[in-house]
Amino acid sequence: MSNDQTPSDKFVFPRWANYLLPVIVVMAAGGGAVTPAIVGLAFSANTLNVGYAPVQPVPYSHALHVGELGLDCRYCHTTVEDASFAAIPPTQTCMNCHSGIRSDSSRLEAVFKSNETGEPVQWVKVHDLPDYVYFNHSAHVNKGVSCVSCHGRVDKMAVVQQVKPLSMGWCLDCHRAPEKHLRPLDKVTDLAWEPTPEAGETLENARLRIGREQKKKLLINDEAYMTSCSTCHR
Amino acid sequence: MLKWIVEELKLPAPPFWLIGGLLILMCLPLVPLALTARARVSSSQKPRPHIFLDMDKQTKFKAQADSPVFADGRAMRPPVAGTLAWGEKADLPNPDLLAEEDHYFRGYRLEKNAATGGVDTVYYQGFPGRVSVDQAFLSRGQRQFNIYCSPCHGLGGLGDGPIHQRALKINAGSTGWVQPSDVTDAERASRPEGHMFNTITNGIRNMASYGAQISVEDRWAIVAYLRALQMSQDAPASLAGGIE
Numbered sequence: 446m447s448n449d450q451t452p453s454d455k456f457v458f459p460r461w462a463n464y465l466l467p468v469i470v471v472m473a474a475g476g477g478a479v480t481p482a483i484v485g486l487a488f489s490a491n492t493l494n495v496g497y498a499p500v501q502p503v504p505y506s507h508a509l510h511v512g513e514l515g516l517d518c519r520y521c522h523t524t525v526e527d528a529s530f531a532a533i534p535p536t537q538t539c540m541n542c543h544s545g546i547r548s549d550s551s552r553l554e555a556v557f558k559s560n561e562t563g564e565p566v567q568w569v570k571v572h573d574l575p576d577y578v579y580f581n582h583s584a585h586v587n588k589g590v591s592c593v594s595c596h597g598r599v600d601k602m603a604v605v606q607q608v609k610p611l612s613m614g615w616c617l618d619c620h621r622a623p624e625k626h627l628r629p630l631d632k633v634t635d636l637a638w639e640p641t642p643e644a645g646e647t648l649e650n651a652r653l654r655i656g657r658e659q660k661k662k663l664l665i666n667d668e669a670y671m672t673s674c675s676t677c678h679r
Numbered sequence: 680m681l682k683w684i685v686e687e688l689k690l691p692a693p694p695f696w697l698i699g700g701l702l703i704l705m706c707l708p709l710v711p712l713a714l715t716a717r718a719r720v721s722s723s724q725k726p727r728p729h730i731f732l733d734m735d736k737q738t739k740f741k742a743q744a745d746s747p748v749f750a751d752g753r754a755m756r757p758p759v760a761g762t763l764a765w766g767e768k769a770d771l772p773n774p775d776l777l778a779e780e781d782h783y784f785r786g787y788r789l790e791k792n793a794a795t796g797g798v799d800t801v802y803y804q805g806f807p808g809r810v811s812v813d814q815a816f817l818s819r820g821q822r823q824f825n826i827y828c829s830p831c832h833g834l835g836g837l838g839d840g841p842i843h844q845r846a847l848k849i850n851a852g853s854t855g856w857v858q859p860s861d862v863t864d865a866e867r868a869s870r871p872e873g874h875m876f877n878t879i880t881n882g883i884r885n886m887a888s889y890g891a892q893i894s895v896e897d898r899w900a901i902v903a904y905l906r907a908l909q910m911s912q913d914a915p916a917s918l919a920g921g922i923e
Contacts, residue, residue: 461691461692461694464697483711483712486712487714491719514842520827530742537888545855570743576739
């Protein structure tokens with residue numbers, strides 16, 4: 446330290462430091478507003494949950510089997526109408542056809558191996574609710590809620606991908622106003638179904654009209670029941 | 680503006696690094712925003728992160744989960760062969776209990792053949808007592824036929840379904856594909872109901888079994904619908920029970 450510096454010089458901030466005060470104020474105010482927004486966006490179920498498309502042990506394609514060949518969902522997911530869960534088809538279901546079709550294909554190797562050994566094919570679960578939530582497929586499918594409302598256009602997916610957040614808010618959005626999603630029971634597995642509007646009616650209104658009819662016909666529970674905690678947390 | 684402040688307050692111009700640093704700080708929030716935007720439009724092969732585990736993963740087995748306890752890794756046990764599930768119809772109005780059971784659950788009975796000393800398989804004619812073949816039953820059969828059988832046999836049962844069409848196109852005959860039968864031809868129409876039921880349950884020749892996919896009652900409904908299809912081939916429409 447040189448001796449010709451006076452003590453007062455030592456502790457004086459450089460003059461540009463005066464800029465820091467407004468900068469800090471603006472930053473604090475802006476950051477306070479922006480940070481929660483960013484955190485909210487980044488950690489919302491729409492960001493974290495949507496888009497999960499794991500690699501499966503067999504390159505099975507719904508776009509081919511459902512979209513092109515026209516198989517009904519229930520041919521494979523046999524339990525959707527009767528049980529809480531949707532059965533992933535056992536190897537035997539694939540072998541119904543693949544004992545004769547593409548029976549020399551290397552892409553089906555895991556299926557043929559499973560058929561010989563009896564060990565199941567290790568499909569990776571895509572849609573996965575937390576274990577404290579009670580979900581039931583038959584409650585929805587038998588009340589005119591189509592697979593497409595919750596799984597998207599599976600019939601166009603070569604690889605199954607989660608397209609809905611499956612968050613509590615998302616479940617409740619529908620439980621508060623199910624009529625937007627209800628359709629005739631024989632159209633539940635017809636993912637491309639659109640209502641036919643009557644003269645002068647928009648598509649949206651036709652959907653609502655049919656939804657309201659179904660809601661009355663199928664005796665859908667009221668909002669209080671549908672949004673009560675014990676409906677989904679039991 | 681800046682110039683005015685500098686002159687009025689007699690401040691020196693802000694140093695270059697201060698301006699640079701500020702600009703960088705202001706751009707920082709764009710990084711998580713960009714990452715968020717990317718996560719929203721792209722798909723991911725990794726499962727969702729569980730930031731707070733809460734009780735998302737509990738030490739219980741849900742349907743179709745895997746379990747280290749059993750050799751084949753399934754937590755959900757396949758039914759033991761020859762057993763019935765709870766809730767399968769067990770009320771038996773028929774005093775001839777075992778015959779009725781055979782008819783309903785198997786479609787055939789085994790009879791000792793005195794002449795050869797062996798055992799014959801005898802298929803039941805007609806429907807078992809506990810199903811009533813009415814319009815609702817036929818409609819159910821039509822629905823289940825269209826789901827499980829029409830991919831191969833076609834909506835009309837003629838053996839020309841979309842799977843067979845595709846199999847022809849990719850020449851699957853060379854890898855073992857056999858054309859599905861026309862279930863309405865004379866030979867098929869002459870089969871007893873029990874035989875058709877057993878065909879669905881256990882398969883026949885090159886056709887696989889559908890017993891695991893279709894419930895017993897629905898199998899009988901499909902048999903009823905097959906009969907309706909067969910009748911619609913050479914009979915007036917009135918006989919087919921009004922099925923479109």
